[in-house]
Amino acid sequence: MSVPLQIVLAFGSVLVLLGLVMIVRSLAKTVGLNAEVQRKLIHVGTGLYALLLPWLFPDRWPVYMLIAVTLIVMLILRLPRFSNGLGATLHGVERKSYGDFLLALSVGLCFLLAGEVTLFYVLPIAVLTLADAAAALAGTAYGTKHFVVEDGEKSVEGSVVFFVVTLLIAITCFLVMSDLPPINMLVLCLMVAAFGTLVEAQSWRGFDNLFLPLGLLIFLFVHSTSSLTELVLLAVTFFAAIVSFRKLGPKLGLTRHAARVYVVAIFLVMAVAAIHNAVLPMMVLAAHIWARTANPCDSKYSDLDIVASLGLFSFGWLALGNATGWNAVSFYGISAMGLAMGLSVLAWRGNLLIVAVIAGALFAIRSWVVNLNPEASNWAEPLMVLSALTLTVTAGLPQFAPQLFIKDRVLRLTLVALALPLAYYLWSVAGSWGERLAAGATS
DSSP states (O other): OOHHHHHHHHHHHHHHHHHHHHHHHHHHHHHOOOHHHHHHHHHHHHHHHHHTHHHHOSSSHHHHHHHHHHHHHHHHHTSHHHHTTHHHHHHOSSSOOOHHHHHHHHHHHHHHHHTTOHHHHHHHHHIIIIIHHHHHHHHHHHOOSEEEETTEEEEHHHHHHHHHHHHHHHHHHHHHHOOOOHHHHHHHHHHHHHHHHHHHHHOOTTTHHHHHHHHHHHHHHHHTTOOHHHHHHHHHHHHHHHHHHHHHGGGGTOOHHHHHHHHHHHHHHHHHSOGGGGHHHHHHHHHHHHHHHHSOOSOTTHHHHHHHHHHHHHHHHHHHHHHHSSOOHHHHHHHHHHHHHHHHHHHHOSOHHHHHHHHHHHHHHHHHHHHHSOGGGGTTOOOHHHHHHHHHHHHHHHHHOGGGGSSSHHHHHHHHHHHHHHHHHHHHHHHHHHHHHHHHHHO
């Protein structure tokens, strides 16, 4: 397929999705569909179309262009001028939700991270499209037993339906797209269904549209070739972690929902990176618990905010490294180190000597982690100056201007922790690309 034709197809795809929004909006006015049903119809239609992307486009870049244009259109539909018209179809629900943006973003990230392995793209998007919608319909129509999620609730019946539909999708995808031994396939499908159900059940504000497909993709990437023994051990560990956090959560001041979310976050972070690279992100969670207890902020759901932050920048660094071809794990660690530093300072609120000790400890831990990474991951090292500057900024702002972090603490600290590592990473990658181009021009 020619380049112009792929561009036309990409923009035509956006028009198709806009047409779907218009049709659903028209149906809503005609037959009185509520906002939740409208949103789910768009969700299913978009997801089904997204499943076709690997076969619609022979090249990958038109898909990324399509995602970018779609995100821009969604932003436009949120403007006041459209919010009561077409925009209401996407975000007319009463609760606060970022589901429309996160759905488009997750499609793009899954397409990027799955690479040439179609199974890793199709299975997560199919689960997000079909199982999520089936669970929502079942929960709405037949839900009688509910559990609390943030300021809302979900139903046990919906979760059961989600598990069953996900299991069927997983079995179908593995039968068609893999050649694993039957017993491994069955155990893996059961774990995909269980893990996906837990992620979906604990998500909030539409974050299941991001965490569910990416969580499943990473789970498949890491464990699709694991032995039967490893899969069983993982299942036992996962179950034990859920039980442990259920007991430990109240002692840490965590709600049951937050405790379950922490389990999901820990497993996702450990899937994104090697165990030693997960140490600093785990310290972010510990620092947050300390800060939340010693110096609470005004966020109603700070425990969920920190998990969302960790998830977003973990997936973000992973995607950025894959997109550029330059491993970003060192910068991921620096960002986590900075976020842990900022939270620790807000928790301590005192002696600068103690702040310096915490900074030194975090710096030493990062150095230890770097020494365990392979040489290819350390291509930008040594990053001692960047690490020191990040620690200085993330410690200095909370120490001398704590009022900046009373509101939206986690979001603001995350942005501060990301600023220097992200800027330096992009500058380094651009410089490396420039050197390659120069070398190619002179050869």
